[in-house]
Every structure is written in C-alpha cells, then in structure tokens.
Amino acid sequence: MPEALAALEEAYARRAPDGPAPVIGYVGADVPVELLTAAGARAFRLTGDPDAGSGTGDRYLGLGVDPAARSVLSRLLAGSYGHLDRVVVSHDCEASLRLFYALRELRRVEPGTALPEAYLVDLLHLPHRTTARYNRRRIGEFAARLEAWTGRPLDLPRAVAAHDERRRLLAAAAELRRAVPARLTGRQFLAVLNAPLPVDEHIALLRRLLDEADRLQEHPGRRVFLSGSDHDTPHVYEAVESEGYVIVGEDHSFGDLSVTDPIGTGDPGASGLGPAGLGTGSLGAGLGAGGLDVLAEHYHRSGPTAHRATAGERAAHAAAAVKRCRAELFVAYSRAGDEAPAWDFPAQRAALDVPAVLLERQEYGRADLTALKDLTCAV
Missing domain, CATH: 3.40.50.10700 (AF0625-like)
Known part of the structure; x- marks a missing residue:
C-alpha cells in the first residue's frame, strides 16, 4: 500500500484528534469548518460507534432518534473523544438539532457531566432570498462567537484558501475511485x-x-x-x-x-475575501464581511x-x-x-x-x- 494511503488509513482508524488544542468538535454537514480553521482551532467531526453501547444517549434522546446521534451523545458523556474545548452542532437534520438541545440542557441541569459548551449553527436551505439573509446572519453570529472564544480576529482568507485546496485534492482523489x-x-x-x-x-x-x-x-x-x-x-x-x-x-x-466546489479562488483578493471586503467593528480587523457572504452562500446551496x-x-x-x-x-x-x-x-x-x-x-x-x-x- 502506498505510504500516504497507509497514513490516511491509520489516522482514520484512530477516530480521535491528536495534536495541540484548542479542539472544537462538530456535528453535521452545515458547520462552516473554514471559520474553525480561521480561529486557529482543530475542527474534529464527531462520529458514533456502532460497536459500543449507546445506553446513555438512548436515555436522553429516546429510541426514536437516529442511533448515530444517540451514539455521539453516549461517547461525549463517556469522554471518548478526549478533551474538546467546544462542540458546534448544525441543523442539518432533526437528529442533530435534538442532540444540540440535549447537550445544552445536560450542561445546564447536570454540570457534573463536564460536557463542553455547545453552540448551534442554524443554517437553512430553502431557495429564497430571505433564507439567504437568515443564513448570512447566522454565519456572522458564529464568526463573532469564535472571535469571543479565541480573543483574536479570524484569518478567513487563509482558511478558505486552505480548504479550497483540500477540496481540489479530494476531487482528484474521487476521480481515482471513479476510474x-x-x-x-x-x-x-x-x-x-x-x-x-x-x-x-x-x-x-x-x-x-x-x-x-x-x-x-x-x-x-x-x-x-x-x-x-x-x-x-x-x-x-x-x-x-x-x-x-x-x-x-x-x-x-x-x-x-x-467534495464541493471551491468557495473562493484561493486568492485573498478575490471573491470579497481581500482588503476590499474587510469588515469593521465586532468582527475584527482580519475578517472580510464579503468573505462571510460567500461562505453563507456556499453552505446555503450545499447538498x-x-x-x-x-x-x-x-x-x-x-x-x-x-x-x-x-x-x-x-x-x-x-x-x-x-x-x-x-x-x-x-x-x-x-x-x-x-x-x-x-x-x-x-x-x-x-x-x-x-x-x-x-x-x-x-x-
């Protein structure tokens, strides 16, 4: 097996983050991971484990919820992911939303669980201008929250360029499978x-x-x-x-x-991500307001x-x-x-x-x- 494939397989098998903090776990397809990278955090998508019991997740979510979400909750309560500084959940499906509510309430009423703070990114996908405006506001609020967590402005242009490069390489890898x-x-x-x-x-x-x-x-x-x-x-x-x-x-x-289309061109001066698109005020000196528009549009049309x-x-x-x-x-x-x-x-x-x-x-x-x-x- 080629060395790179073996290394990727090994990392995938670990199913847990390693390396320096902060680590932000996330659930759902709609979390804008570019913002997590822009904040200097490790973005780690939380996954379940079909081979482990999900009794605690079943207790709090009920058996009618997707078992993958119940397994994630069980693993969070058991500390199976190691240290997580925060958990971000998207509203990509009803099970994810139910998981967020459970995490928020458990942290409030059972502080002994030591669950990390949970944050909801509530993006919608209706084909309407009002939905696009709603999503842009939610993206902006999430960016501001990340800045409050880290105490520094976000480097969105660099993060978008990095994730777009990863998308390009993953698209090429997908062609190997389609051969x-x-x-x-x-x-x-x-x-x-x-x-x-x-x-x-x-x-x-x-x-x-x-x-x-x-x-x-x-x-x-x-x-x-x-x-x-x-x-x-x-x-x-x-x-x-x-x-x-x-x-x-x-x-x-x-x-x-x-493996989606790129968000920008990788050029900090393009797509509103450069100096012409820089925002002011609470979003900080390094974050482009135009870049948030592009990010919101990308996640609005995903699927x-x-x-x-x-x-x-x-x-x-x-x-x-x-x-x-x-x-x-x-x-x-x-x-x-x-x-x-x-x-x-x-x-x-x-x-x-x-x-x-x-x-x-x-x-x-x-x-x-x-x-x-x-x-x-x-x-």
Whole structure:
C-alpha cells in the first residue's frame, strides 16, 4: 500500500484528534469548518460507534432518534473523544438539532457531566432570498462567537484558501475511485476524505497520495452507488465490499457530497475575501464581511442530502452521479431512526437506468445484504 494511503488509513482508524488544542468538535454537514480553521482551532467531526453501547444517549434522546446521534451523545458523556474545548452542532437534520438541545440542557441541569459548551449553527436551505439573509446572519453570529472564544480576529482568507485546496485534492482523489477499474475502494475513500487531521497535514498527505497514484491497487468488483443515510463509520462499506462489490460513489455528507466546489479562488483578493471586503467593528480587523457572504452562500446551496432536498432533486442528482461514477448497481440504504432516505427511493429508481434496491430499516453500522445479493443474481 502506498505510504500516504497507509497514513490516511491509520489516522482514520484512530477516530480521535491528536495534536495541540484548542479542539472544537462538530456535528453535521452545515458547520462552516473554514471559520474553525480561521480561529486557529482543530475542527474534529464527531462520529458514533456502532460497536459500543449507546445506553446513555438512548436515555436522553429516546429510541426514536437516529442511533448515530444517540451514539455521539453516549461517547461525549463517556469522554471518548478526549478533551474538546467546544462542540458546534448544525441543523442539518432533526437528529442533530435534538442532540444540540440535549447537550445544552445536560450542561445546564447536570454540570457534573463536564460536557463542553455547545453552540448551534442554524443554517437553512430553502431557495429564497430571505433564507439567504437568515443564513448570512447566522454565519456572522458564529464568526463573532469564535472571535469571543479565541480573543483574536479570524484569518478567513487563509482558511478558505486552505480548504479550497483540500477540496481540489479530494476531487482528484474521487476521480481515482471513479476510474475503471477503481483505484480506491469506497472504504479507502472514506479514510482519505475523513481522516481527522489538521487541514495542512491533510493537504500534504493528499498530495503524496496523488503522487503515488500509479502504485494504487486496482479494484474490479461490481460497481455500486450508495445512497441514503450518512455513514460516519466504515462498517457498512466494509460489509458491502466484502461481498465483492466496490462503492464508487455516494450521496451522503461523509462522502462525495462533502467534495464541493471551491468557495473562493484561493486568492485573498478575490471573491470579497481581500482588503476590499474587510469588515469593521465586532468582527475584527482580519475578517472580510464579503468573505462571510460567500461562505453563507456556499453552505446555503450545499447538498442535496435526504433531509433537506426534494425527492425530485435527489432523483436527478442520483441519475447524474450514477453515470459519472459508471456505477452498475444503485443501493439506497435507510437506517432505522432515519427514514427520510427511503422516501426518495421510488423517484430515484424511476430516474435510473441501472438496477436499484432499497435496504430499509437497517441497524446502525450493519447491512442486511440479502436484497442486494438477490438483485445481483437477477441481472
């Protein structure tokens, strides 16, 4: 295995941040991580653990909430992530919002839990100008809160440029997986994308990975596009790929949906991020007001996830993505407690020209592949 891929796999397997503080854990696809980097913090996306119990999370959130959120709460209460200075939660789905409320109330009524302060970034995705204004205000409030936490102005131009470079490199890595045969498995791509590293270290390893691309193994299995619930752990990918399939694309926020278009050009003088866009007053001398506009627009139009897009939008996205990935099979995965993806499946199946199957009410981190195997035998 190439050294860079091995290093990314190792970092992904740790599933915990290392290195200097401050570390800000975050939950949800809508947290503007560029602002965390601009504040000089380590941004660490919190994930659950299907192999550990979630009894405490079940107690406070109830069994009707997505088990991934219940697992995250259980891990926070158990201190499984190590030291976190803050937790930032986005309103990307109902489970994330419920998690935020639980964290806020537990910190208030049970201070002995020693939970970090939680902050909600409440971004919306309706296609309206009023929604865009609402999101811009929320982004500005979050930037001001970060400045209050750190006591210094945010370096947004540099952070945006760094994250855009990482997006560019991740897009190139995604093309390795889409190659025929695939040069990365779905499980490997999750590691490449979600390794919990500081952005500069991540960029360095991604560059090395692309330099070593000719040493990557080929993976000629049946090509699957995976739709539906988020996968914050590799369990389901490993289950699918152990049966001879290779996942070449997906539409959840731990996968291809996070490999978005760049926010700016990487040039501090472009897109309102340079001196002409600098704000004044409470946002500090180093933060561009125009840059916040661009950031708010980027997160406003992100998606389409199962929780915030119409069935028609999801179907159109699925049809285009399946063609781009040259997938042979379409698998919609809907976790118990996360029913929204199953609602999209009829429209997705109608829009596709490849066989499709729904794996519904699946246990967290598990996959009953009977229907997939039956579909494979039938085509």
